[in-house]
Amino acid sequence: MRVKLRNIRWEAEGINSYILEPLPGEKLPAFTAGAHIDLQLAPGLARSYSLVNDPAIHSYYEIAVHHTIDSRGGSRHIHEKWRVGEILEISEPKNNFPLEESASHTVLIGGGIGITPMLSMISRLEALGRSWELHYVAAVPERAAYVDRVENFPQAQIVFDGIPGGQRLDLRTICDAAPADAHLYCCGPSGMLDAFVAVNAARPKGHAHIEYFSADTEVAADGGxxxxxxxxxxxxxxxxxxxxxxxxxxxxxxxxxxxxxxxxxxxxxxxxxxxxxxxxxxxxxxxxxxxxxxxxxxxxxxxxxxxxxx
Ligand code: FES
CATH class of the missing domain: 3.10.20.30 (Beta-grasp domain)
Structure with missing residues (x-):
């Protein structure tokens, strides 16, 4: 489907948010918290980004893109080439990281740009009046997007682990403190996800959820x-x-x-x-x-x- 790029906003060092709106006379499909869209950037170049906005908002999609130095082309293309007003090709929303809306308590853990799916989840959990907590870790404040959207929630912990005297996120303590029937979600670098999976190994199946936004995947290319x-x-x-x-x-x-x-x-x-x-x-x-x-x-x-x- 095609959408129009309505707005670009600087969110943090290297991170922009993008507001995508429907073309005149068209509607955007509804999405659920944790969903993403795929963007077709150029022939052979497609990328997936979480939808950041409240799922109750149907007039636009918001995504955030972190331009990394070692980008394989996707984030660089978006940061350098996208201009307000242009028409973009996107997929309908898909959700590989759905929120269990009936959970007694929800623990959200976001590392860096991994905060993005947590934002739509927070909107939904607030709308439902559910119990939740957020733990957001970034290296330094300058590179932490969307702090303004979460810092006023008393149940949000924001940690900077790359500043002198900064804290580290203690995944084991956080996860061990969650009730046995809680649902826990983590999105961040692969090392963080591996640690999250390890500390939640004893939880009931399907209660600890992860989403990779990028992976150190060793692609099979031996052929034969x-x-x-x-x-x-x-x-x-x-x-x-x-x-x-x-x-x-x-x-x-x-x-x-x-x-x-x-x-x-x-x-x-x-x-x-x-x-x-x-x-x-x-x-x-x-x-x-x-x-x-x-x-x-x-x-x-x-x-x-x-x-x-x-
Ligand atoms: S293209 Fe994303 S899993 Fe293969």
């Missing part, structure tokens, strides 16, 4: 296997040095993708035969063990042939 596509009838060899996604696109297979590093879920494909070499951060351990689907942007094959339902 064949893809058999049942719907299109194609047989494609994945060569050494290319990913499965490269091979599919090179063979003219129209496949959707966004993050290209196994975090957004856009490129998921059903596996009919063969054993994938899962490299993504999207599928659960159970889904990976079942070997019935694969994220083709980053994963490979452990068997000489993979049969895919595309």
């Amino acid at each position: 296997y064949t893809l058999e596509l049942t719907k299109s009838g194609k047989t494609i060899m994945v060569e050494e040095g290319e990913t499965m996604l490269d091979a599919l696109l090179g063979a003219g297979v129209d496949i959707g993708f966004a993050c290209a590093e196994g975090v957004c879920g856009t490129c998921q494909v059903k596996v009919l035969e063969g054993i994938p070499d899962h490299r993504d951060h999207f599928l659960t351990d159970e889904e990976k063990a079942a070997n019935t689907s694969i994220m083709v942007c980053c994963s490979g094959s452990k068997t000489p042939t993979l049969v895919l339902d595309i």
Whole structure:
């Protein structure tokens, strides 16, 4: 779908927010707290960003983009090329990080730009009158976006771990203090997510939720296997040095993708035969063990042939 870029706002050092509005006569689909949209930035360049605004607002979408020095092109493209008034191509909202709205208590933990999905969740939890707490960690105040939106909530803790005498976020203490039936959410750098998963290992299944905004994914590019596509009838060899996604696109297979590093879920494909070499951060351990689907942007094959339902 197409939207118009209505406003760009500086939020913090290296972080801008962008307001996207519908074209005249059109409406934006509703979204739920924790949802994201995919942006098609250029051919072969797509990225996913959390929706920041209150889900009750239907007149615009707000996203925030952190321009990192080592950007693989997505955030640099947005910061350098986007101009107010231009028409952009986006997906409808998708939600891989949904809020359990009936939870007795909700713990939100955001690291850096990982604060973004927490903001729509806070709006929703406030609207529902639910019990929640937020722990937001950033390196320094200058690089912390949206502090003004959360600092007035007494249940929000904001920590700067990169300043002299700064605090560290004590994940274990925070998570251990949460009631047994609480739902906990974490979005931030992969090291933080790994620590969050470890400290919540004993919680009931489905109560500790994570969302990667970027990952240190080791993409499978060894090649040396064949893809058999049942719907299109194609047989494609994945060569050494290319990913499965490269091979599919090179063979003219129209496949959707966004993050290209196994975090957004856009490129998921059903596996009919063969054993994938899962490299993504999207599928659960159970889904990976079942070997019935694969994220083709980053994963490979452990068997000489993979049969895919595309
Ligand atoms: S494109 Fe995002 S998981 Fe593959």
